[in-house]
Amino acid sequence: NPSARVRVGVLKFGTVNWELDTIKHHRFDAANGVDVEVVYFAGEDASNVAMLAGDLHVIVSDWLWVSRQRSEGEDLTLAPYSTAVGAIMVRQDAPIHDIPDLVGKKIGVAGGPLDKSWLLIQGLAQRDHKIDLAKEGEIVFGAPPLLSEKALSGELDAVLNFWHFCARLEANGFRRLIGAHEAAEALGASGPVSALGYVFREKWANENPDVAMGFIKASAAAKKLLADSDTEWQRLAPIVRADGRELEVLRDRYREGIPNRPLADEERDAAKLYAILADLGGERLVGKASQMAPGTFWAALKT
Amino acid sequence: MIDVLRGLSFEVRQGEFACLLGPSGCGKTTTLRILLGLDRQFSGSYQLPEDGSNRVAAVFQEPVLLPWRTVEQNVRLALAPRLRDKDLDWLFDVLGLSAMRSLYPSELSLGLARRAALARAFATEPSVLFLDEPFASLDERTADRLRRLLATVWEARPTTVLMVTHNLREALLLADRIIVLTPRPAQVHGIFDVRLSRDLRDAPAVDDLLLDFHQRFPDTV
Amino acid sequence: MIDVLRGLSFEVRQGEFACLLGPSGCGKTTTLRILLGLDRQFSGSYQLPEDGSNRVAAVFQEPVLLPWRTVEQNVRLALAPRLRDKDLDWLFDVLGLSAMRSLYPSELSLGLARRAALARAFATEPSVLFLDEPFASLDERTADRLRRLLATVWEARPTTVLMVTHNLREALLLADRIIVLTPRPAQVHGIFDVRLSRDLRDAPAVDDLLLDFHQRFPDTV
Amino acid sequence: MRAGLGSANGASANRRMRIVLQGIGSVLPAATVALSLLGLGLIWSLAADLWPSRAFPPPLAVWRVLLKEAASGDLGYHLAMTLWRVAAAYVVAMLFGSVIGVLLGTHRRADTFFNPWLVLFLNLPALVVIVLAYIWFGLTEAAAVGAVAVNKIPNVVVTMREGARALDFRYAEMATVYRLGPLDYLRHILMPQLQPYFAAASRSGIALIWKIVLVVELLGRSSGVGFQIYLYFQIFDVAAILAYTLAFVAIMLLIELLLVQPFERHATRWRRPA
Amino acid sequence: MRAGLGSANGASANRRMRIVLQGIGSVLPAATVALSLLGLGLIWSLAADLWPSRAFPPPLAVWRVLLKEAASGDLGYHLAMTLWRVAAAYVVAMLFGSVIGVLLGTHRRADTFFNPWLVLFLNLPALVVIVLAYIWFGLTEAAAVGAVAVNKIPNVVVTMREGARALDFRYAEMATVYRLGPLDYLRHILMPQLQPYFAAASRSGIALIWKIVLVVELLGRSSGVGFQIYLYFQIFDVAAILAYTLAFVAIMLLIELLLVQPFERHATRWRRPA
């Protein structure tokens, strides 16, 4: 059945591919009446472009991006994929134990000045410590792999990176100073919010509810297996490109990131965060809309 | 902003051999360039003789061979369709270029390059031929041989020739009429018709003509 | 792979004016180029006259002016330090270039370009001067004036001159000795010493010399 | 053949034409450029009307973003950062590239030997060079500029080498005969002949450098147009991307019209007017 | 002044020298190239020893990765994809770029008018063009190749325009006098004079195209060296990045040595041996 085909664009070595590989390997897609076709890309932006160019059914991106695209007229929507977010990492033995210790330090920030995690942590520092991290730290923006490497080599005192880079650092003698979660919760979220979601066109999903649902069910099945089975992770090791302790940390962080709250709760918290972020990031981050665009989370999942 | 030519006007009949004579820098090359359609900034008009083929050839003051083609390739660039390989062999032979056919222009002496340019001009079998000091930088012997060659070519086919030269003897030897120009801006200073049949122009005859010429144009050459 | 020169050997005394005469393509330019240090593929040796300044100048067969410099800038390229502005004015004047000082070479006729190259050579006040057909493509009047200029320059300063020419009269008018070359590969065919003082060489005297020369070298020119 | 040539002035006509062109020179090009830009804007605005897409905003939208960014001071700051990087890398790349290129073009042996190196450096992806530079020399300005220069030098070398190979030996021989000093040789013989190659290397050079600077800024700088463009790319704000791009293009255009073209006109005034 | 010239052969010596060079031609360059590559490898391996870093693996490590990737078939596949894209974009860019460049170089008015457009396209970041192409034409090969060509064409135009401006009018005049047809004019007058510019545009052109192809593959292809390189960049596997880079460089080197250089030697055999 060709209409049951779902083209999913992912990073080949990205975290989403772990899940998709599990789906394909165990035929969870066929079991749920869909045919998942994985299209590899070399960068996250590439899959975004591909989505906007209409080449894919599903990609993975964050809700902020979806909301912004929605408020500009794209009918994108998302289903939660993972709550895992980045954290500020420092060396085990670094004399940095709380946010104020970051003052005057060289901090690498992946994702640029509008990164969600970065904004939240800045907001927290501002609220609790009256510290403007952007001004009082020496901030270096850059490509995530490069920043990780620079943290390892000691050129950076601290680094805020995406979660899987953090996990790898963790396995290499780094510890977590503060996660974006904690910042979000400190700023008013009631629980973990899915930072990332499967993003698709609402029209497509509503016209093919079985297919969209089938895909989400397949994803859930894969998640369940990855949550329960350690041997499955051994199988995935070559794709994850890690082994030993690094694989374990990645596995644990992945499991922690599996979303388990009702969609309505997540949506409410996301809206709250949106307001905070709109405040912190201003129009540059969210565009003209001061509220999260309604329908950012796929309505069909709420029932 | 001074004009190079001013009111220059002359006629050359079809099949006639005319020479342009005038001081250096007076505008001879400019005149030729206008007639060749290379310079457009002029007022006035000109007309080239009309016949069937209407092929034009020119030998410039500098040889202007294409440096990336051998002598032979340069000559073949605008070859008359009628010409056979043995005609070409003959041409190279009389011009003393037989050994140089496969050389590049950078490997020629100036005299050889000039002869190659002459070969290219003759090989087009032109109905109008413009020559700008074609025999300069050749030794007298070679130059004489080529003058005779030019006369032969001219006799064999109806060719209108306009030749610039600084060599009065050469002009008197070859031309039907000599157009003498003033210094720049060039005007026609006078015309000298050579009324002697070309066969009869041996050295003493040319000496006589020379005297004639000097009498008519005492202040020139 | 045929040699251009073979066993060519001659001497020019310091301050002497020598002419090289030979058929087109025989190797005259090559000889000059070797002496100028431009061609290195040869066996044998040569020695340039040594004096204090040891300035060399040359006029090539083509003028080789830098197209991006005006006539005056070209001449000033290798100016003798001794030369004042009024010397330069005089030089431009006798060469008939006064009106052309600020023109670019592409705006010159060939004769004018050649004169500019001569101006450049004279302006270096060389102790050795090489000339490769310097008066070709000039009308007789201008050429005559320049020959006289050359003689003047040569008298005024001790300059060794080696001049290539195809014009025997010119050679006889100017040279102390004429070196006659064979066709390629060039060898010295013979040497003609002009034993007449330069002041006495008027037209009839040159005619006499010409006869002399023809007697000694009946098969040349 | 009849010729009645009233007043031909091969020479002087050309000269007169040149003077006319110079007279108009100050007015006409400006008008033409304005017209040209107008035409471009019209086509753009038409196209944006015909194929409306978020990825292709109309000129007016871009203009508004431009004004906003300029007013906030962001545009000026990032533009200045990028410009200085471009300028520094340009100077370094042209200097080293020209010298190496001319040396290779005139020394056949050295050329045969170093050519493989050249091919290597020519084809080394910007990413590799930039990452290595950042890793070795830290996330510093020097590393950034150096990486850009290393990326560009081989291109300059290749162009200047062709120029050196095409040199007219007659001028060099003239210089030998007249014993021109090395400085005179450089100024009067070498540079005028290399000028067109230099111009070509220079023009496409600045453009290439600016493109690499964008990547450098993306990978490890916290300022500059590339940094901004990538920021806006993440939220897919094409209008802002175009605004920054066009601001840079406008500056390049000004440099071209006010500096490069007058200089080139001056440097090539000796050529026959076409 | 004394001259005793045993056997000077200005001409023939040159010819003999040329023949000697041709005779060695098949052996010497190969040896020199081998030597050159060896030298490069030595320097690299020394440097990797002196500054050991994960970002700068020694040649042997890269070689091992290369073998592994080659054995798995990945290298061949991705290389082939990239090569075809490079080739297609090269042909398109050189064709359009040369024609436009020569037209602009010989038509002063058109040049004044279109120059601002050229500056714009010259300085349009690859990112902008590529994203627009993908959005408009979908993620197709045609869009990818087209985007690369559009990126490169302005560079070709700039170089060829300089070439057209530097044309020697005497040859064109000769062609007018002898009434050469347009085809002969193109083959015998225009192309030989533009050859050095074409060579320059071509050489730095392929390199530039390959670099843009990398970005194109990064932004929206699922195959090709650029795709692979960026993947490995994310896990910071510099050895793999270098392996892919060097595989491409090796192919470029082969093309250079076996195709480009013999062709160039043929095309410039008329120039005086240096």
Ligand SMILES: Nc1ncnc2c1ncn2[C@@H]1O[C@H](COP(=O)(O)OP(=O)(O)OP(=O)(O)O)[C@@H](O)[C@H]1O
């Ligand atoms: N492109 C040009 N620009 C300006 N002036 C020019 C140009 N071409 C020629 N002239 C001038 O026009 C005049 C005539 O030049 P032309 O080449 O016709 O002379 P000519 O009679 O052929 O002289 P020669 O015997 O020296 O070759 C000269 O004074 C020259 O300076």
Ligand SMILES: Nc1ncnc2c1ncn2[C@@H]1O[C@H](COP(=O)(O)OP(=O)(O)OP(=O)(O)O)[C@@H](O)[C@H]1O
């Ligand atoms: N670079 C070169 N390569 C090959 N052959 C050459 C080269 N230069 C000159 N020759 C040859 O050497 C011979 C002598 O050349 P040269 O220029 O010395 O003659 P020339 O005596 O000056 O003749 P002309 O009076 O025609 O100027 C010619 O046959 C020419 O073909």
Ligand SMILES: [Mg+2]
């Ligand atoms: Mg003339």
Ligand SMILES: [Mg+2]
């Ligand atoms: Mg000669």
